[in-house]
Amino acid sequence: MKKYCCTLLVCLLVLSLVLTGCSGSGVKTGTKAGIYTPGTYTAQAAGFGGKVSVTMTFDANAITDVKIEGADETPAVGGKAIEEFPGMLMEAQSADIDGISGASYTSKAVLAAAANCVAQAKGEDPNQKTSVADGTYSGQAPGFSWTGMIKADVTFKDNAITDIKVVEEQETYTGEIFYTILDNYIPRILEAQSLAVDGISGATLSSNGVRGCVEQAIEAAGGRSSEWYGEVAKSTKIVKKEGYDVIVVGMGGSGITSFLSAAQAGAKVFGIETTAKLGGQSATTSGPMAANSKVKMDEEFGGKEYIDADALYKAWNDYCGADAKPEMIRMAIDESGETLDWMIMDWGFQFSPMSSFILSPYPDWKIWCYYGGETKNRFGTNKTYMFENAVKKAQDKNPAAEYMLELTAQELLMDGDKVAGVKAVYHDGTIYEIYGKTVILATGGFIGNTDMMNEYLDGPANTVAMTVDDGDGIKLGLSAGGALMNPDIPPMVHINQVANLIKNNDLDADGKQVLTSLAIATDALAVDGTGKLWNTREEICLAPQYRYYNIYTAAQIEEIKTKGLAKVNKSMFMDQGGTVEAGKPIANIDEILKVGADYKNVLVAESADDLAKAIGCDGAALKGSLNGAGGPYYAVICSGYAYATCGGLNVDDAMNVLQADGSPIRNLYAVGQDSMGVLFSSDVPYTPYGGQAQSWALTSGRLAGANAAKYAMGK
Template sequence: MGQLKNGTYQVSTKGFKGDIDLAVTIKDEQIAKIDILKEEETPNIGGKALTALVQTAQGRNDFNVDGISGASYTSKAFNQALTLAKIAAQDEKQEATLTLNDGQYTTTVNSFQEHEGLPGVGKMTMLATFKDNKITDIEVPEYTDTHIMGGMAFDILAKKAIAKQSTDLDVVTGASVSSNAFRQALDNCILQAGGQPEIFAARKIKQRTPIVENLNTDIVVIGAGMAGLCAAIEATDQGAKVLICEAQEINGSSSTRSEGFVMGAGTKEQAKHGIEDTTDAFFEDIYSLYKDEPTIDTKLMRKLTHDSTDLNNFLMENGVTWSGVTHVSEKGVRNLKRAHTTAGLGAELIENLVQSAQEKGVDLRYGLAVDRLITLNGQVQGVVARNKLGDTLIIHASSVIVAAGSYTENPEMVKELNPRMNNIEVITGRGNGSAMRFFKQAGAQIIDVPYIQMMYYFYGASWGDRFPEAIPGSPTLPNYDVLEVDGGGRRVASEDDFCFEYTKRVWDGGYNEGYAIFGQVTADKYPEMTDLGLTTKTAQGKPFGYREDSIKALAIDVGIDPQTLEATVARYNELCEKGVDEDFHKNPANMIKITAPYYLVRLPQICTDGYTGAKINENAQVLDEDNQVIKGLYACGSCADSQMTGINYFGCGTSLLTCGVYGRAAAKDAVSHL
C-alpha cells in the first residue's frame, strides 16, 4: 500500500437503516476531518453513535475505531467507510487487491427472533461459495426469523449479491435486522476466504433510469396484511381486478408478527370442540368491556361480531387451517373459547392468504409505496406510487382501500397523537403513518384515541437473547406469583385477571408505568426474571428493578408514597396468610407472601398498533368531517378501528377479526360500485 494523498474523499456504505455517506479529509497521513453528508440511522442509536465515532476518528491515523455498544452495524459501516477513504487516498485500483480462495465458507451470526410476540435476538447461518474471485452461491439453511419475513429478505439479498458481485445491498424494507445479519454473515465469509469486504462494498450497484408508467385496475388496496389481503381476495372472488401496493419488500405487517389468533363465534371449529356460542353472546361480552369508551360505534361492533362466523369460513376456504380454539383468560367474559389459533402463528396465517390471493390472480406488488391518492371532483380514483427502482406508477382505479397499518413506526406521529404514551419500552406494531397522510389529503374525519394498544408489563428492549421465565403483566406468558400495583403503589386488579384489566386501571389512574413486587421466595423461583430486573435498564435509562431490605426503600426508589406501598404489601400478605383473596379473588395457589429481602420491577408501556384513525361506516367507507361518504375511499385494519376498541382490549385475535370483517366489507361495497 502506498502513502496517503492529501484530499477529501467521498465514500458511502450501508448502515443499519440505509446509506451512510461521509466526506473524509486526509492530511499528513491522518484523518483531519469527517463530515456526515447523509445518514438514515435511528436517531437515538445509530445517529448518536455516528456523532461519537466521528469525534473519535478525527485527528488519528487509525482507520478503524472501537465500535459503540448497541450500535454495532452502524459502527461497522463507519469503519468500512474509513477503509474506503484510505483505499481511495492510496490511489490504487481496488480490484487489483481482490483475492478470494475458492471454496465454501460458513458462519453463524445474530439475527431476528420473536419471543411471545416481542422482538428478540436469534441466529442465522450462511453458506457462501466462492470461485474465481466471485460469489457463486449463497444459502441460508438455518434462521430464526419467519419464512415470509427473514426468509424472503435472505432470498432477495442473495440474488442481488450474486448478480451484482457486490455487498452494496440496501436493507430490505420490513426486515432491517435480518438484512443486516445477512450482510454481516456475507462479510464474515468473504474474510474467511481471504478477501476484503470493503472491496465488495465499494462496488456500487447502479440503478437504471426510473420510468413513469400508467396502469388501470378496478380496485387498489394499500397494504398486504390481514385487512388488505382479505379485501383483495373478497373483491377478486366477486370478479374485480385488484392490485395491492405493499410498501415493504416482504410480508412484514403487524398481522405477520401477531400470534395468529382470530376471534369468532358460532364457528365450525368451536362446534368440533363442543363449544356452544352465538354472535349475540359475543357482542354482549365484548361490548361489556368497551361500552364506556367515547369512540365506540355500536353498529360497527354488532357487525364485527355478527360477521365473525362468515369470516372464519372465508379464511378456511382460503387455506387457513385452525390448530384449535382457546380462550385468552380463564376469568370473566373472556373465558369462552373464541380465539382460533394457527400452528405457525401470524406468519402461517398471512402466508396462506398471500398464496390464495396470488393463485386467484391478485396483482400483489412488493416494494411499491403509495405517495398520494388521485382525486377528482371529490372522488378518489387511484393512487400515485413509487417502487424501489424509483419508477413512478400512476394507477387508475374505481376505488382505493387503505389497509396500510397504523403509525407506530413513526415516533414523531406517536408523540403528536398520543402524548400520554411517554414511557414506551417496545413498539411491535407496523405502519409509518402513511394512512393518516392519505386521510388528511382526502379530508377524512379522524377519530382520536389517546392510547395505543398497549399493556404495562416487564420486558426490556435491551435484553437481546435473554428472556424471563415468566413475565408480570404479559398476556401470553404471565407471572401470577407477584403483587402488581399501579403507579401510586395501590393494588387495582387481580394478578391473574387478563392483563388488560390491570392496564385499564393503571391508565385510568393517570400513570405511565406500574410495578411488580415480590419477595425472596419468588425471586428464587424466577432467577432470570430477577436478574434482568437488577442488572438492566429501561429505554428511559432507569434501573429496571431494585432489591431492598424494606418496602419503604423500594417506594423511594421509584418515587411513590412509602406509606401507601407499605399498606398495600401488608394487606396482600394478610390475604396470603388467610389463603383467600377477599379483594380481587386471585387463585390462592399464586398468593405467595412477600418477605425480605424485597424486590420491585418496573412495568413500562409495551405497545403494538395505534388506534387513532379514520371514521368509517358499516361498509368501511371513509367519512368526512360532515359524516358524508368520501366516494371511492375505504379503510380497514389498524388505520380504522378506533370505533371498535378500548383500553381494556378484549384479547389476542380481536384486531385480526376487525381487519378481516371490514376488509371484506370494503371489498363488497367497492365492487358494487364498479
Template structure:
C-alpha cells in the same frame, strides 16, 4: 446508497421503498479496513476491502461487516445476537443469503422481524456507501433525519410513468385486510388491482389459531353459544374508553362470523373437523366478567399452515384479481379533492400509474417498523422511554398511513394504539410460562403494586409501566394448573382446554430440581423459573436482599391473608382470582422492565362507518378507504381483546366489507 443531500430527497426515496424505515436506525462505529477512501477505485464500482456499520435494532445494536472486491459483495457477517428471541435473533444467516443474492440492501428481510431486518438493511446500505466512497446518512432512532422536515412531509408529485393500469378498485397491501377486500370486491363484480410491496415468495400468511371471530357457523358447530352483539360492542367501547368508532365495531360484530365462514368456505369438512377452539370447553371455574369487563370464547385454532387469507388470495387471483408483487405504493393520485389512483414503484426504479375508477383501499399495515412515526404518534410510549430507546415492533413501515395522510387524511388523536410497548408484566411475552393467569405480581423492591386480574392482561399490565426500573416478578402456587382455569380466555392465555397447561408440571419440577439455579423456559423469550419451600427461600433465589427481601416475604404473607379473607382490601382483585400461595413449594420468575417493544401498531387514519377516510374537516375523502392496521378508531389507546385474535378478525371482516362497499359504488 444514493448520494442524499436534502431531507426532501431522502424522505422521497425512503417513502417509496429505497430504504424505507431502515434509515431510522442509528449508524455508529463505521469503519473500513481497506483505507475507506472517499472515492471508489477508478477501476471498479467499489474500493476492495471490508467495511462495518452498526444500526439500532429492536433491543440491541446490529452490526454488519461486508467484504467487497472491485465489482461485487463477496462476503457478509451479520451480528444480531443481542436481538430478542422471536423478534430478530437468529435471522442473520437468512439475511446474509438475501444480501449476497441481491448484491445490495434491497432485500425482503424476514417477515415478523421488521425492525431487525431494517437495521440490517440500514447497516448494509452504510457499508455499500463506504465501499463506493459516497456520503452516509446517519440518524438517531425516532428523530427526524434533518432539521425542519419529517415523515409528515409529502414528497414531490410523480408525473412520468413507464406503465399504466386501470381497475375499479385498487388496493394497497395484500395481507390480512387487503386480500379479503380483493376477493370481496371481485366477487361483487368489480375489477381489482392489488399493489403489494413484498415479492410473492416473501409473502407470509398466518396459519393456525388466534383469529378472533364471533357467532360463526363453525363456532356454532363446536357448541359455542352465540354472543350478544349489544353486550359485545358495549364491552368493546368500555375497553377503549369510547375512543373506538362504534359503527365500525358494530359492523365487525355483526359480520365477523359471516366473514370467517366465507373465508373458510373452500376448506373441506374433514379439515374443519380437525380444527379446535381456544379455551373450549371452558372450565366451570371461569366467570365472564372481571372488574366489570367481559371476555368470550371465539378463536379457532386451525391446524398447521392452514391460512384462510392465503386461500382467499388464491380464490381472488383465480377470479381475476391482478396482484402486482414487489411494487411499492409511494403516492396517491388526486383529481381535485378526490383520490383517483396510486403511484407504484417497481424494483427497477420505474413508476407505474394505477387508476382506480371507484376507489383506493389502503391496507398497508401498521407503522411499528418506522421509528420516526413511532416517536411521533405513540406519545404515551415515547413518554415512558428514553431518547435513545428504539421504539417499534414486528411491523410494516407506515407507508400506507403516510399515503393517506399526504392525501389529506386525518389521523386519529394521539396516542395511537399499539399491541404492547406501554405496559409491562412479568416475562411480557407470548411465551410467558403461565400466560395471563392473575397470580401475584411484585416489583423490584418486593412489593405488590396492582390488581393483577383487572379485565385482561393488557389492562392489568399497564400498571407495570409506572413501577421502578428493574425486574417485575410473578409468583404462583403449585396449584397453578387449577388456578389458571379461572383466567379470562384472552390474548396470550394458556389454552388449558387443549393441553397447553401440561408443560407446567415439568416447569415446576425443573424449578424444584434446579434449586438456586432455577429452570430456564424458552418461548419468545427466555425466563428462569425458581422454586422455594417458603417466601424467604424463594425471595433469596430471586435475588432479593435486605429490605427488598423483607418486603417480598411480607407481601406473600399479606397476599395469603387476603386470599383467606376472600376480599382484596388492597387492590380490589376479583375474589375468584385470589388463589393462595401455600403449597409445598411456591414459584416465581421475572424479567427486566422494558418499554417500547410491541408486536404491531393498531392505530391510523380516521374513517366513517363505511371505512372511508376522513379529511381534516372530518368529511369523507372521495375515493379513499382503509382497513386493517392502516385504520384508526378501532382499539382506543391500546390493543385490548375480549376474544383472542381480534386484530386479525377485525382486519379480515373490515377488509371484506369495504371491498363489497367500494365495488358497489
C-alpha cells in the same frame, strides 16, 4: 422518521487512515497539499434499520468535521451510537476504530461509510477491494430470532462471492418471512457483488443477519468488509398501469380480504405489497374473534348461538366509553361470524375450536379461535400458505385480479380533488403509476414510524411486529383530506421482555433467562420513567415509553448469587430458552448484570441521585419510591413488545375515509389498523376479549372490498 445528526468541529493532529469502501460522493475544494484533498465527502452504508449516511470534511491534513444521519436506526441504541461516533472519529482522526457495544450494525455502517469518505479524500478508489482468498468461510450473526443466530457459509472465487448458503437458523421458527431472504436477498447480493443491496422489507433483521455473516466471511478470507458496499444502480423507469376498479394498498390480512372480496365481486383488482410475501402481520397473529359463526355453531354448539352478542356489545361499549363509535363496534361484532364463515367456506381457511382468551375478564366467552392447519411455527400454525392459497384461488376465479410484491405506495394520484390511483416504487427503483376508480388503504398502522409514535403516542415501542407498518396508509389518507380517529390509543402489547434482546452469545441461554426473570418479575420494587412506583400488574402499554424499571439492591443481588432466584419468570412467546431453576445459586450474576448493562438492559448506580439521572426521572420521586432502600442499585428494564398501533383514519360503516366535517371520501377506504380507532378508546388499553384486532382486519377488509367493487362497477 426522526433524524439523528451530530456535528463536531475541531482540528486535531492527523493519524494514518487506511480503510476504504462503500458508495459515496465528494465535493472537493482547493488543491491537494497534504494527506487529503480538502473538501467534503459523503458515503452511505446499510445500518440496522436502513441507510446510514456519513459526511466528513477534511483540510489538507486533518478531519475537521463529521456529520452522521441514520433516520431508521433505533433511537435508544443505534441513535445513541450515532450521537457518539462523530466525537470518536474526530478524536481518533481515523475510521479504524472500534464499534459501540450493543449497536454492532449501526457501528459497522458508520465505520464503513467513514472509511469510504477517507478513501475519497485521499484520492483512492473507494470501490477498490482488497483481494480475498478462494475458498468457503463461515460467519454467524443474529437476525430476527431471539433463540439462535444465523450461520452461513460463503464461497469466494477470483475475488467474487460465488455462493451464500445458510446452514443454521432459527428464523423460520418465527414465521415464513425468512424464505424471502433465501429467495430474494441472497441472490441479489450475489448478482450485485455488494452488501449495499437493500434489505427485504419486513425482514430487515434477517437481512442484517445474513449481511453480518457475509461480512465476517469476507474478513476471514483476508478482505475488508467495508469495501463491499459498492453502489447498487437503481432503475429510473416509469410504468403506467390503468383501468382498475379497485387498488388495494397492503396485502396483509385486511388487504387480502379486501382483495378477495373485490375479486369475488368481479372487479379488476390490483394489490400492492411492500414486503416480499403475502399475509403481513396477520401471518404472525394467533387468530380472530368471531361472534356466532354459523359454521362454528353447527360444528361445536349444536346449532345454537355461543355468545350473547348484546352482552358483548355492552361490555365493549362500556369499556371504551364515549371515545369509540358504538355503531362501528356493533358492526364489528355482528359481521365477525359471517366473516369467519366466508373465509372457511369460500377461501379454505382453517380455524381451531372456539375458546376464551387467556387475559379475558369473561373466561366463559368462547369468541376467539386460532388459525388452524398442520404446519406450525413459534406463533402457531402457518397462516402464510392459507393467505397465499386464497389469493391464488381468487386469481383462478378472476384473472383480472393482480398483485405485486416489494412495491411500496408513495402517494395518491389525484384528478383534481378526487383520488385517481396510487404512485408506488418497486424495490429496484422503478416507479409505477397505477390508476383506478377506488383505493383501499390496508397498511397495518404506524408502529414502525418513529415520528408518528412520537407525535401521537409516548414514543417508539419495541415490537414483536414487522416495523414495515410505518403509517403509509394513514399518511395517504390524510393527504387526500381524511381525518384521524383516536390515533393516541395505546398500542397493543401482550408481551414483556428485556428492553434490548441479546441475540448473540455474549450471554448463554441461562444468563438470558436470569436477566429476563429479573426484568419481568412482578414482586420486585418497580418504578416508571418518572420515578414513581409502578404496579407491575398494570398494562405496560400505559407506562411511560411502555417500560418500567425493576430495582434491586446490592444485598438482593448477593442473595441471588448465593441462594438463587425465588421464582423463574419466562416471557410469553419471547422466551430465549435456558434451564435455570428457582433456589439454585447463580454464581455469575455479576457477569450477567455487566453484559445486561452493556446492552442497556441494566442501569447500575451507586446512589439514588445517580439512578435518577440514569433513568431520567425526578430524584425526589425516586427516593420516595425507594423508601430508604440503600444502594448500590441495579435497575433492570422491563419493556413491552407491541404488535401494532390501534388508532388511525376515521371511517363510516361503508369503510369510506371521512373528512374532518364527517363527509365521506367516496372512493377512498381504510381497513384494519389503518382505521381501528373507531373501535377503541384513548383512555384504556386495547380490549381484552381476544382477537378483536384480527377480526376487524378480516371483517373490515371483506366489507371494504365489496363496497369498493360495487362503487367502481356502478352496481
